[in-house]
Amino acid sequence: MSTIKRVNAAHQNFFGRCKDPKAKKKGSPKFKRSVRSVTWNLRKHKLKTGERVRQNPIRGTGARLNRLKVPKLGEVKIRQHRPLIGDPKEVTLKKTARGWYCFIVCEVPDTLRCVPKSACGVDVGTHDFLTTSDGETTPNPRFYRTAERKLAKLQRVLSRRQRGSNRWYKARVALAKQSDIVACQRLDFIAKTAYSLFHHKGFDAVVAEKLKPSNMIKNRYLAKSISDAAWGMFFDWCDWVAKRDRKHFHQVPSHQTSQTCSQCCQKSKVKLGLAQRVFHCPSCGLKLDRDHNAALNILHRAACALRGEVWDTILYETRNPLLQQACWG
Numbered sequence: 001m002s003t004i005k006r007v008n009a010a011h012q013n014f015f016g017r018c019k020d021p022k023a024k025k026k027g028s029p030k031f032k033r034s035v036r037s038v039t040w041n042l043r044k045h046k047l048k049t050g051e052r053v054r055q056n057p058i059r060g061t062g063a064r065l066n067r068l069k070v071p072k073l074g075e076v077k078i079r080q081h082r083p084l085i086g087d088p089k090e091v092t093l094k095k096t097a098r099g100w101y102c103f104i105v106c107e108v109p110d111t112l113r114c115v116p117k118s119a120c121g122v123d124v125g126t127h128d129f130l131t132t133s134d135g136e137t138t139p140n141p142r143f144y145r146t147a148e149r150k151l152a153k154l155q156r157v158l159s160r161r162q163r164g165s166n167r168w169y170k171a172r173v174a175l176a177k178q179s180d181i182v183a184c185q186r187l188d189f190i191a192k193t194a195y196s197l198f199h200h201k202g203f204d205a206v207v208a209e210k211l212k213p214s215n216m217i218k219n220r221y222l223a224k225s226i227s228d229a230a231w232g233m234f235f236d237w238c239d240w241v242a243k244r245d246r247k248h249f250h251q252v253p254s255h256q257t258s259q260t261c262s263q264c265c266q267k268s269k270v271k272l273g274l275a276q277r278v279f280h281c282p283s284c285g286l287k288l289d290r291d292h293n294a295a296l297n298i299l300h301r302a303a304c305a306l307r308g309e310v311w312d313t314i315l316y317e318t319r320n321p322l323l324q325q326a327c328w329g
């Protein structure tokens, strides 16, 4: 079933590109090597009580390693990282440079979220990965930048070897392994950061800005740093952790969050450059770290959205006491 779905998606996308006059290449669907990934659906079976449930693909052995039941192959030893939640639906085996991974999709029933008692706004950036509205920062680990020289060396070795030879194949695997290490480091960091926001820092609701990293990486000076930070992945993880643990995660529009004063809601007249780390408000004299100021603005925006107000510049101006004085007297 999942194979049919993917073939259908590939063809629908191809037809879409054929109709689109802007698409440069039509790119017809191609066959992929079957060894890259294997997916299968788990069937439902009837219990004696009449209930229909899906069979758990994992056989607990009581020993250190559990076993996964793979169709046409039998049971395979696996190292299970976390217990399954909900009803398992689909299993995917994926081959990467460093081994095989197994993904199990589970159906989880909707649960009621908690009543939020504490909330925090977070601003993401390339200087500090995360700044909360309490002023706490998490430094950006820059995994790709750290491994860049290593990757370049491996890339160079690969390009100098005879294409298709044994040594070329070895160099290719070495490069793929290093890239995989960087990806895993990033995933680990993001998962832990998202978890700590809700659990170690103890916030019931986390608010972030709605960014479009795909548009932002068009800036060729910042593209590598933005891709390395992987904000989109971080927001996805926050959303997932919030759903799982009955917490809240919201995203608010991001325009002018770093250009507006969080105390008097006045927009800065001169655009604050990326190198300027301190926001200085000429109206009320507020001096604050630019990311902290943005995080506070994000939190205010979420509070307004909760009250049903629309956040725009008009609202800023009506709220601003200095401007009101100018208007009314």
Ligand SMILES: [Zn+2]
Residues within 6 Å of the ligand: 261, 262, 263, 264, 265, 266, 281, 282, 283, 284, 285, 286
């Ligand atoms: Zn101000």
